Amino acid sequence: MKSLCKLVALPLLTLSQLANSPLAFAEYSAIYEQEWAVDNKGRGQKFETLFEPQWNTSLTDNLDMTFIGRVRFDGLDKLGPDDDRGDNYGEANGPVLTSEHGDISIREWFFDTEVAGSYWRIGKQQVVWGQADGLKVLDVVNPQSYREFILDDFEDSRIPLWMANIELPIGDENSLQLLWIPDLSYNEFAVDGSVYQLTTPLLAPQVSALQAQGITFGGYRHNKPSSPIKDSDLGLRYSMFYHGWDLIFNYFYHYLDSPVNYQRIEQNQVYIEAKYQRSHLLGATASKAFGDFTLRTEVGYSSDSYHLLKPTAAAYARQQGIHNSADISSVIGLDWQGLTDAMISVQWFQSYLLDDEPGLIRGQNDHTLSFMYTQTFENETWEFETLVLHGLELDDGSVQTKLSYMLESNIKLYLGADIFYGNEAGLLGQFKDTDRFTIGFEWGF
Numbered sequence: 001m002k003s004l005c006k007l008v009a010l011p012l013l014t015l016s017q018l019a020n021s022p023l024a025f026a027e028y029s030a031i032y033e034q035e036w037a038v039d040n041k042g043r044g045q046k047f048e049t050l051f052e053p054q055w056n057t058s059l060t061d062n063l064d065m066t067f068i069g070r071v072r073f074d075g076l077d078k079l080g081p082d083d084d085r086g087d088n089y090g091e092a093n094g095p096v097l098t099s100e101h102g103d104i105s106i107r108e109w110f111f112d113t114e115v116a117g118s119y120w121r122i123g124k125q126q127v128v129w130g131q132a133d134g135l136k137v138l139d140v141v142n143p144q145s146y147r148e149f150i151l152d153d154f155e156d157s158r159i160p161l162w163m164a165n166i167e168l169p170i171g172d173e174n175s176l177q178l179l180w181i182p183d184l185s186y187n188e189f190a191v192d193g194s195v196y197q198l199t200t201p202l203l204a205p206q207v208s209a210l211q212a213q214g215i216t217f218g219g220y221r222h223n224k225p226s227s228p229i230k231d232s233d234l235g236l237r238y239s240m241f242y243h244g245w246d247l248i249f250n251y252f253y254h255y256l257d258s259p260v261n262y263q264r265i266e267q268n269q270v271y272i273e274a275k276y277q278r279s280h281l282l283g284a285t286a287s288k289a290f291g292d293f294t295l296r297t298e299v300g301y302s303s304d305s306y307h308l309l310k311p312t313a314a315a316y317a318r319q320q321g322i323h324n325s326a327d328i329s330s331v332i333g334l335d336w337q338g339l340t341d342a343m344i345s346v347q348w349f350q351s352y353l354l355d356d357e358p359g360l361i362r363g364q365n366d367h368t369l370s371f372m373y374t375q376t377f378e379n380e381t382w383e384f385e386t387l388v389l390h391g392l393e394l395d396d397g398s399v400q401t402k403l404s405y406m407l408e409s410n411i412k413l414y415l416g417a418d419i420f421y422g423n424e425a426g427l428l429g430q431f432k433d434t435d436r437f438t439i440g441f442e443w444g445f
Helices: 207-213 313-319
Strands: 008-011 025-039 044-060 063-074 102-115 118-125 161-170 174-181 216-222 233-242 245-255 260-266 269-275 278-290 293-308 322-336 342-353 365-377 382-391 396-408 411-421 436-444
Touching: 044 102, 207 216, 207 269, 260 313, 260 322
Parallel strands: 216 269
Antiparallel strands: 008 025, 025 044, 025 436, 044 063, 063 102, 102 118, 118 161, 161 174, 174 233, 233 245, 245 278, 260 269, 278 293, 293 322, 322 342, 342 365, 365 382, 382 396, 396 411, 411 436
16 A cells, blocks of 8 residues: 555755755655445445655664654544544544544654664554464554454554664574553544444443343443553564574563453442453464465464453352453464465464353354455556455354556555455454445555
């Protein structure tokens, strides 16, 4: 997407003023995107305008700056933008300006420098861990916006964070990455009443199920960490190359980006108190090419993960409706590029809870399969891509397809379809009535 942008050198001031200054020239680029989404009943879901300008400049011989802004406007307002700054954001994050139909924000703003052979990136940025497509195992450094559930590209749906990102080269092929993240921003969910509001009992407390017992909903409270120092996240990643294998080892001490919805009953009313909880993540990835095939795998151990129990007064009284367990998640992927201008990729996602519990809504084991196919035609003028996700436990899934045409080297036209199916209690099946078709264009300049 962003590769459409062309970098153009433009003088900031007159040459007589800055003849010998590294600030004499800066690189500007921008992307403009217009997308229209219509559901399967012909109703408009969004008519979104997105503008992202980017500015790169060298402030000194050893200090570069990158600034990326974002202006977003949705003329239909069906996906839930409102005029409030989301309570998931830290004090220094979130939109600069927001309204009923859109917002203006600093997407990324960071500085790069080299200090004693180490590389420092300080500022608001994205950090990508892991190699999985469609779902995440280790890619948890940045929280995510679920305004369109998982339909948006990861690059666009990640919420950049203010952080210090330091990379230390070790030898010729190895490196150590250090992260310090004082930004207290977390996942952004679709607002109540919008198209992609979460309804699955896997994630949303089903307090209405207690109505037969005379218990009604009393209220909701959202508690967030408050100290950028004490509540900051810390990460380590070691990368190495060994006998043809790319190996990465990760450690992340962090707050989980989704709050835990504790439920308690008082005087025949159930109250939900959302709290963020800490977890230790230990992970590893490995990949290697074998001719036309590439084998990818990643595994992560989380010391704490939180899951909803079936809504009963006993479960609320005993555990506040929540079960905590360590979790081992993994993905194994195989990519094949044996066809001309095409790639086929299959993946198997697995999640296993070390502690089972009676009344747990999700199973102790959870499995999802994925299939991805991409094909280009006529010297990459046309591109077709599709991604299929299928959950084995609840027999639900999604199909995302897109056909793109490069009208010019920097102008792309596209058509797409996003389809959900299966059990409405599933992670993907909950949106089986929200299938949509998209049409749009991207212009980079």
